[in-house]
Amino acid sequence: MGSGTHGLTQYLASTKGITPDQFTPIAVGSGDTFIAAIKQGTIDAGMTTEPTISRLVKTGDxxxxxxxxxxxxxxxxxxxxxxxxxxxxxxxxxxxxxxxVQRVVNAYVKTLKWIQTHTPQEIADKLPADYYAGDKDLYLTALTGSMPMFSPDGKMPAGAPDFILKVLQTYNANVKGKTIDLTKTWTNEYVDAAK
Structure with a gap:
Protein backbone atom coordinates (compact mmCIF):
# COMPACT_ATOMS: atom_id res chain seq x y z
CA MET A 1 0.00 0.00 0.00
CA GLY A 2 1.13 3.54 -0.55
CA SER A 3 2.24 2.92 -4.12
CA GLY A 4 1.38 5.24 -6.98
CA THR A 5 -1.22 2.83 -8.32
CA HIS A 6 -2.80 2.55 -4.86
CA GLY A 7 -3.08 6.33 -4.63
CA LEU A 8 -4.59 6.65 -8.08
CA THR A 9 -7.05 3.87 -7.26
CA GLN A 10 -8.17 5.77 -4.16
CA TYR A 11 -8.54 8.97 -6.17
CA LEU A 12 -10.50 7.35 -8.99
CA ALA A 13 -12.77 5.60 -6.50
CA SER A 14 -13.47 8.89 -4.72
CA THR A 15 -14.38 10.60 -8.01
CA LYS A 16 -17.03 7.92 -8.55
CA GLY A 17 -18.45 8.25 -5.02
CA ILE A 18 -16.81 5.10 -3.69
CA THR A 19 -15.56 5.58 -0.14
CA PRO A 20 -12.47 3.83 1.29
CA ASP A 21 -14.66 1.58 3.46
CA GLN A 22 -16.38 0.21 0.35
CA PHE A 23 -13.31 -1.58 -1.02
CA THR A 24 -10.27 -3.34 0.38
CA PRO A 25 -6.89 -2.60 -1.19
CA ILE A 26 -4.65 -5.64 -1.53
CA ALA A 27 -1.01 -5.43 -2.61
CA VAL A 28 -0.44 -8.00 -5.36
CA GLY A 29 2.53 -6.60 -7.25
CA SER A 30 2.65 -6.59 -11.03
CA GLY A 31 3.33 -8.98 -13.86
CA ASP A 32 2.75 -12.64 -13.06
CA THR A 33 1.67 -12.00 -9.46
CA PHE A 34 -0.98 -9.49 -10.57
CA ILE A 35 -2.21 -11.85 -13.28
CA ALA A 36 -2.45 -14.70 -10.77
CA ALA A 37 -4.42 -12.49 -8.36
CA ILE A 38 -6.96 -11.70 -11.09
CA LYS A 39 -7.24 -15.31 -12.29
CA GLN A 40 -7.55 -16.73 -8.76
CA GLY A 41 -10.11 -14.15 -7.68
CA THR A 42 -7.85 -12.67 -5.02
CA ILE A 43 -8.77 -9.27 -6.45
CA ASP A 44 -11.87 -8.24 -8.37
CA ALA A 45 -10.24 -5.18 -9.91
CA GLY A 46 -6.81 -3.64 -9.88
CA MET A 47 -4.51 -1.06 -11.35
CA THR A 48 -1.34 -2.16 -13.09
CA THR A 49 1.00 -1.21 -15.89
CA GLU A 50 2.12 -2.54 -19.25
CA PRO A 51 2.84 -5.20 -20.36
CA THR A 52 0.63 -6.77 -17.67
CA ILE A 53 -2.45 -4.93 -18.97
CA SER A 54 -2.05 -6.22 -22.53
CA ARG A 55 -1.35 -9.76 -21.33
CA LEU A 56 -4.62 -9.84 -19.36
CA VAL A 57 -6.67 -8.27 -22.15
CA LYS A 58 -5.23 -10.68 -24.75
CA THR A 59 -6.22 -13.74 -22.70
CA GLY A 60 -9.65 -12.32 -21.89
CA ASP A 61 -8.97 -12.50 -18.16
CA VAL A 101 21.71 13.06 -7.81
CA GLN A 102 23.04 14.70 -10.97
CA ARG A 103 24.45 11.40 -12.24
CA VAL A 104 21.13 9.63 -11.63
CA VAL A 105 19.21 12.39 -13.42
CA ASN A 106 21.76 12.37 -16.26
CA ALA A 107 21.03 8.66 -16.76
CA TYR A 108 17.27 9.21 -16.77
CA VAL A 109 17.41 12.14 -19.19
CA LYS A 110 19.81 10.28 -21.48
CA THR A 111 17.44 7.30 -21.45
CA LEU A 112 14.39 9.46 -22.21
CA LYS A 113 16.21 11.10 -25.10
CA TRP A 114 17.31 7.68 -26.35
CA ILE A 115 13.69 6.48 -26.25
CA GLN A 116 12.64 9.46 -28.38
CA THR A 117 15.14 8.54 -31.09
CA HIS A 118 14.45 4.81 -31.26
CA THR A 119 11.55 2.67 -32.40
CA PRO A 120 9.61 0.39 -30.08
CA GLN A 121 11.33 -2.54 -31.82
CA GLU A 122 14.79 -1.11 -31.07
CA ILE A 123 13.80 -0.50 -27.45
CA ALA A 124 12.39 -4.01 -27.01
CA ASP A 125 15.53 -5.50 -28.52
CA LYS A 126 17.54 -3.99 -25.64
CA LEU A 127 15.32 -5.46 -22.91
CA PRO A 128 15.76 -8.88 -21.32
CA ALA A 129 13.33 -11.43 -22.79
CA ASP A 130 11.64 -12.05 -19.44
CA TYR A 131 10.49 -8.42 -19.38
CA TYR A 132 7.89 -9.11 -22.05
CA ALA A 133 7.01 -12.51 -20.60
CA GLY A 134 7.59 -14.49 -23.77
CA ASP A 135 5.31 -12.40 -25.98
CA LYS A 136 7.47 -9.82 -27.68
CA ASP A 137 4.83 -8.94 -30.29
CA LEU A 138 2.31 -8.13 -27.58
CA TYR A 139 4.91 -6.06 -25.74
CA LEU A 140 5.73 -4.16 -28.94
CA THR A 141 2.05 -3.34 -29.46
CA ALA A 142 1.73 -2.10 -25.87
CA LEU A 143 4.96 -0.09 -26.07
CA THR A 144 3.96 1.48 -29.38
CA GLY A 145 0.71 2.69 -27.81
CA SER A 146 2.51 3.97 -24.74
CA MET A 147 5.35 5.85 -26.45
CA PRO A 148 3.68 9.27 -26.06
CA MET A 149 3.83 8.82 -22.27
CA PHE A 150 7.62 9.12 -22.25
CA SER A 151 8.77 12.68 -21.62
CA PRO A 152 11.14 13.93 -24.32
CA ASP A 153 13.22 15.87 -21.80
CA GLY A 154 12.37 14.71 -18.26
CA LYS A 155 10.94 18.06 -17.19
CA MET A 156 7.92 18.39 -14.95
CA PRO A 157 4.97 19.50 -17.12
CA ALA A 158 3.60 22.96 -16.34
CA GLY A 159 0.70 22.76 -13.90
CA ALA A 160 1.34 19.11 -13.05
CA PRO A 161 2.47 19.69 -9.42
CA ASP A 162 -0.75 21.63 -8.72
CA PHE A 163 -2.83 18.85 -10.25
CA ILE A 164 -0.99 16.11 -8.36
CA LEU A 165 -1.58 17.98 -5.10
CA LYS A 166 -5.28 18.27 -5.95
CA VAL A 167 -5.41 14.51 -6.49
CA LEU A 168 -3.47 13.75 -3.30
CA GLN A 169 -5.71 16.02 -1.23
CA THR A 170 -8.74 13.88 -2.08
CA TYR A 171 -7.40 10.85 -0.18
CA ASN A 172 -4.10 11.55 1.60
CA ALA A 173 -4.56 12.77 5.19
CA ASN A 174 -1.00 14.14 5.25
CA VAL A 175 -1.88 16.84 2.69
CA LYS A 176 -5.68 17.02 2.83
CA GLY A 177 -6.79 20.56 3.66
CA LYS A 178 -3.22 21.79 4.02
CA THR A 179 -1.38 24.54 2.20
CA ILE A 180 1.72 23.12 0.52
CA ASP A 181 4.52 25.19 -0.98
CA LEU A 182 4.95 23.14 -4.13
CA THR A 183 8.17 24.94 -5.09
CA LYS A 184 9.80 23.00 -2.24
CA THR A 185 8.56 19.63 -3.48
CA TRP A 186 10.11 19.33 -6.94
CA THR A 187 12.78 20.80 -9.17
CA ASN A 188 13.90 20.78 -12.79
CA GLU A 189 17.35 21.98 -11.66
CA TYR A 190 19.06 18.65 -12.27
CA VAL A 191 17.18 18.00 -15.52
CA ASP A 192 18.24 21.42 -16.82
CA ALA A 193 21.86 20.58 -15.98
CA ALA A 194 21.74 17.04 -17.40
CA LYS A 195 24.50 16.06 -19.82
Whole structure:
Protein backbone atom coordinates (compact mmCIF):
# COMPACT_ATOMS: atom_id res chain seq x y z
CA MET A 1 0.00 0.00 0.00
CA GLY A 2 1.13 3.54 -0.55
CA SER A 3 2.24 2.92 -4.12
CA GLY A 4 1.38 5.24 -6.98
CA THR A 5 -1.22 2.83 -8.32
CA HIS A 6 -2.80 2.55 -4.86
CA GLY A 7 -3.08 6.33 -4.63
CA LEU A 8 -4.59 6.65 -8.08
CA THR A 9 -7.05 3.87 -7.26
CA GLN A 10 -8.17 5.77 -4.16
CA TYR A 11 -8.54 8.97 -6.17
CA LEU A 12 -10.50 7.35 -8.99
CA ALA A 13 -12.77 5.60 -6.50
CA SER A 14 -13.47 8.89 -4.72
CA THR A 15 -14.38 10.60 -8.01
CA LYS A 16 -17.03 7.92 -8.55
CA GLY A 17 -18.45 8.25 -5.02
CA ILE A 18 -16.81 5.10 -3.69
CA THR A 19 -15.56 5.58 -0.14
CA PRO A 20 -12.47 3.83 1.29
CA ASP A 21 -14.66 1.58 3.46
CA GLN A 22 -16.38 0.21 0.35
CA PHE A 23 -13.31 -1.58 -1.02
CA THR A 24 -10.27 -3.34 0.38
CA PRO A 25 -6.89 -2.60 -1.19
CA ILE A 26 -4.65 -5.64 -1.53
CA ALA A 27 -1.01 -5.43 -2.61
CA VAL A 28 -0.44 -8.00 -5.36
CA GLY A 29 2.53 -6.60 -7.25
CA SER A 30 2.65 -6.59 -11.03
CA GLY A 31 3.33 -8.98 -13.86
CA ASP A 32 2.75 -12.64 -13.06
CA THR A 33 1.67 -12.00 -9.46
CA PHE A 34 -0.98 -9.49 -10.57
CA ILE A 35 -2.21 -11.85 -13.28
CA ALA A 36 -2.45 -14.70 -10.77
CA ALA A 37 -4.42 -12.49 -8.36
CA ILE A 38 -6.96 -11.70 -11.09
CA LYS A 39 -7.24 -15.31 -12.29
CA GLN A 40 -7.55 -16.73 -8.76
CA GLY A 41 -10.11 -14.15 -7.68
CA THR A 42 -7.85 -12.67 -5.02
CA ILE A 43 -8.77 -9.27 -6.45
CA ASP A 44 -11.87 -8.24 -8.37
CA ALA A 45 -10.24 -5.18 -9.91
CA GLY A 46 -6.81 -3.64 -9.88
CA MET A 47 -4.51 -1.06 -11.35
CA THR A 48 -1.34 -2.16 -13.09
CA THR A 49 1.00 -1.21 -15.89
CA GLU A 50 2.12 -2.54 -19.25
CA PRO A 51 2.84 -5.20 -20.36
CA THR A 52 0.63 -6.77 -17.67
CA ILE A 53 -2.45 -4.93 -18.97
CA SER A 54 -2.05 -6.22 -22.53
CA ARG A 55 -1.35 -9.76 -21.33
CA LEU A 56 -4.62 -9.84 -19.36
CA VAL A 57 -6.67 -8.27 -22.15
CA LYS A 58 -5.23 -10.68 -24.75
CA THR A 59 -6.22 -13.74 -22.70
CA GLY A 60 -9.65 -12.32 -21.89
CA ASP A 61 -8.97 -12.50 -18.16
CA UNK A 62 -9.56 -8.77 -17.72
CA UNK A 63 -10.78 -5.68 -19.51
CA UNK A 64 -9.68 -2.06 -19.24
CA UNK A 65 -12.13 0.09 -17.28
CA UNK A 66 -10.03 3.26 -17.08
CA UNK A 67 -7.12 3.71 -19.48
CA UNK A 68 -4.11 5.70 -18.25
CA UNK A 69 -1.69 4.50 -20.94
CA UNK A 70 -1.56 7.67 -23.05
CA UNK A 71 -1.51 11.37 -22.20
CA UNK A 72 -4.93 11.83 -23.83
CA UNK A 73 -6.68 8.99 -22.00
CA UNK A 74 -5.01 10.01 -18.73
CA UNK A 75 -6.25 13.60 -19.07
CA UNK A 76 -9.74 12.30 -19.89
CA UNK A 77 -9.79 9.99 -16.86
CA UNK A 78 -8.06 12.21 -14.31
CA UNK A 79 -8.70 15.71 -15.57
CA UNK A 80 -5.08 16.73 -16.01
CA UNK A 81 -1.48 15.69 -16.59
CA UNK A 82 -0.24 13.21 -14.01
CA UNK A 83 3.49 12.51 -14.33
CA UNK A 84 3.40 9.09 -12.70
CA UNK A 85 7.03 8.09 -13.03
CA UNK A 86 9.43 10.44 -11.30
CA UNK A 87 12.60 10.28 -9.27
CA UNK A 88 11.71 10.68 -5.60
CA UNK A 89 14.39 11.57 -3.06
CA UNK A 90 14.45 13.17 0.36
CA UNK A 91 15.41 16.85 0.14
CA UNK A 92 18.06 16.54 2.85
CA UNK A 93 19.69 13.62 1.01
CA UNK A 94 19.64 15.55 -2.26
CA UNK A 95 21.33 18.52 -0.57
CA UNK A 96 24.10 16.27 0.74
CA UNK A 97 24.57 14.21 -2.45
CA UNK A 98 24.23 16.63 -5.36
CA UNK A 99 26.82 14.83 -7.48
CA UNK A 100 25.09 11.47 -7.13
CA VAL A 101 21.71 13.06 -7.81
CA GLN A 102 23.04 14.70 -10.97
CA ARG A 103 24.45 11.40 -12.24
CA VAL A 104 21.13 9.63 -11.63
CA VAL A 105 19.21 12.39 -13.42
CA ASN A 106 21.76 12.37 -16.26
CA ALA A 107 21.03 8.66 -16.76
CA TYR A 108 17.27 9.21 -16.77
CA VAL A 109 17.41 12.14 -19.19
CA LYS A 110 19.81 10.28 -21.48
CA THR A 111 17.44 7.30 -21.45
CA LEU A 112 14.39 9.46 -22.21
CA LYS A 113 16.21 11.10 -25.10
CA TRP A 114 17.31 7.68 -26.35
CA ILE A 115 13.69 6.48 -26.25
CA GLN A 116 12.64 9.46 -28.38
CA THR A 117 15.14 8.54 -31.09
CA HIS A 118 14.45 4.81 -31.26
CA THR A 119 11.55 2.67 -32.40
CA PRO A 120 9.61 0.39 -30.08
CA GLN A 121 11.33 -2.54 -31.82
CA GLU A 122 14.79 -1.11 -31.07
CA ILE A 123 13.80 -0.50 -27.45
CA ALA A 124 12.39 -4.01 -27.01
CA ASP A 125 15.53 -5.50 -28.52
CA LYS A 126 17.54 -3.99 -25.64
CA LEU A 127 15.32 -5.46 -22.91
CA PRO A 128 15.76 -8.88 -21.32
CA ALA A 129 13.33 -11.43 -22.79
CA ASP A 130 11.64 -12.05 -19.44
CA TYR A 131 10.49 -8.42 -19.38
CA TYR A 132 7.89 -9.11 -22.05
CA ALA A 133 7.01 -12.51 -20.60
CA GLY A 134 7.59 -14.49 -23.77
CA ASP A 135 5.31 -12.40 -25.98
CA LYS A 136 7.47 -9.82 -27.68
CA ASP A 137 4.83 -8.94 -30.29
CA LEU A 138 2.31 -8.13 -27.58
CA TYR A 139 4.91 -6.06 -25.74
CA LEU A 140 5.73 -4.16 -28.94
CA THR A 141 2.05 -3.34 -29.46
CA ALA A 142 1.73 -2.10 -25.87
CA LEU A 143 4.96 -0.09 -26.07
CA THR A 144 3.96 1.48 -29.38
CA GLY A 145 0.71 2.69 -27.81
CA SER A 146 2.51 3.97 -24.74
CA MET A 147 5.35 5.85 -26.45
CA PRO A 148 3.68 9.27 -26.06
CA MET A 149 3.83 8.82 -22.27
CA PHE A 150 7.62 9.12 -22.25
CA SER A 151 8.77 12.68 -21.62
CA PRO A 152 11.14 13.93 -24.32
CA ASP A 153 13.22 15.87 -21.80
CA GLY A 154 12.37 14.71 -18.26
CA LYS A 155 10.94 18.06 -17.19
CA MET A 156 7.92 18.39 -14.95
CA PRO A 157 4.97 19.50 -17.12
CA ALA A 158 3.60 22.96 -16.34
CA GLY A 159 0.70 22.76 -13.90
CA ALA A 160 1.34 19.11 -13.05
CA PRO A 161 2.47 19.69 -9.42
CA ASP A 162 -0.75 21.63 -8.72
CA PHE A 163 -2.83 18.85 -10.25
CA ILE A 164 -0.99 16.11 -8.36
CA LEU A 165 -1.58 17.98 -5.10
CA LYS A 166 -5.28 18.27 -5.95
CA VAL A 167 -5.41 14.51 -6.49
CA LEU A 168 -3.47 13.75 -3.30
CA GLN A 169 -5.71 16.02 -1.23
CA THR A 170 -8.74 13.88 -2.08
CA TYR A 171 -7.40 10.85 -0.18
CA ASN A 172 -4.10 11.55 1.60
CA ALA A 173 -4.56 12.77 5.19
CA ASN A 174 -1.00 14.14 5.25
CA VAL A 175 -1.88 16.84 2.69
CA LYS A 176 -5.68 17.02 2.83
CA GLY A 177 -6.79 20.56 3.66
CA LYS A 178 -3.22 21.79 4.02
CA THR A 179 -1.38 24.54 2.20
CA ILE A 180 1.72 23.12 0.52
CA ASP A 181 4.52 25.19 -0.98
CA LEU A 182 4.95 23.14 -4.13
CA THR A 183 8.17 24.94 -5.09
CA LYS A 184 9.80 23.00 -2.24
CA THR A 185 8.56 19.63 -3.48
CA TRP A 186 10.11 19.33 -6.94
CA THR A 187 12.78 20.80 -9.17
CA ASN A 188 13.90 20.78 -12.79
CA GLU A 189 17.35 21.98 -11.66
CA TYR A 190 19.06 18.65 -12.27
CA VAL A 191 17.18 18.00 -15.52
CA ASP A 192 18.24 21.42 -16.82
CA ALA A 193 21.86 20.58 -15.98
CA ALA A 194 21.74 17.04 -17.40
CA LYS A 195 24.50 16.06 -19.82
Missing amino acids: AKVLIDLRTPETTRAALGGDYPFISIYMRADWVAQNKGV
